[in-house]
Amino acid sequence: MIPSVTLKPLHWHPYITPVEVAQATPVQLEAMAVTPSNKKVSEYVRTLVHDPESYVARTVLFNAIMYVEGGLDRADRELGALGASIVNGCKYCAVVHARRHVQLSEDDAVVSAIYFERDDLLNARNLAIYRFAQRLSVTPAQASQEDIAALRAAGMDDGEIIDLIHAIAIFGWANRLMHVLGHADMNK
Template sequence: MSDIIKANGFTNETLEWDAWLDVIQLEAASADQIKVLEESHPKAKTSDYYLFLAHQPDILRQRSAAFNAIMYAPGGLPRAERELGSLVVSRINGCVYCASVHAQRFEQLAKRNDTVRQVFDTPYGAGVDARERAIAKFSAELTETPGDVSAAQIKALYDVGLSELEVLDLIHSVAIFAWANRLMLNLGEPVFADGSKAEAK
């Protein structure tokens, strides 16, 4: 792993997420609940997040399909840049857990953490080049004022080389984590491996 970064309550360390409400118990789960957990993520059976969402297996199944299509579909926006957009929205919304996950994914894909450090400090202006800065700025603006996206904001992305499909991928990445952040912020809390709370400042 790269150097540990801690800033404003955010970190690139691996965190856990503890649900405040009851999660399903595997020994009492239905066959469909077990099936959707197995479909969703390799660690779903030990994750409070998935064990909570599995109360509604059909919704979890739809969520996982949408997530996989947005974050992992081939072509379009490079994976690292999808993670950058997701990192920015998570930083602005104060979702420490999601920010840690996307910081790690960005580092793994981009092979560096300089942009992560910048996003933790301030999402506006983050990025090592014009393209990253435009992605971070647009992601921040879309997060804070989603109803006010303008043609000029889209043009700014085109001006640094994003294609129409790449812009669409970026919008989808920001949108799904605007939703996921709110879910995680309202239903549980991030914790470090020692059980201590991880909170944005």
């Protein structure tokens, strides 16, 4: 048995001054309304909204991949995002998606096993998802028919596999945006 991992939220610090909501243009305000959060609009969103058109395109796609009803279970999408974020070195996204996985699955065993590098404690489905996320993130061409077979053997159908590929792939992009536009730490 391994201990539970404790993941405190990180704070992201932008390198580019975020748009202040009070000074945002009508187009920027409309773009920020696409954000699915019921919380305040984050510094990350306010940084991306310097280009409202690309922000809306990115966010509509992100929402369709990560928050769509049906298909792959949300916890499995978060596990794919976590695996990609770890490989891509994005601590901020890794913490966010680890916490979401724990929240959705109501169990921290999978995340704890991953953070304590105990893949042997993952069930076949979680191991197949996590390994696929790692391989697809390191070198997409290394993902193979054997990876797809492992996902199928773990009970995933083709639609769920496509959903997982989308979740992993969008974090190749999202993690790189986070790295280029700022950095994360524990300080607020």
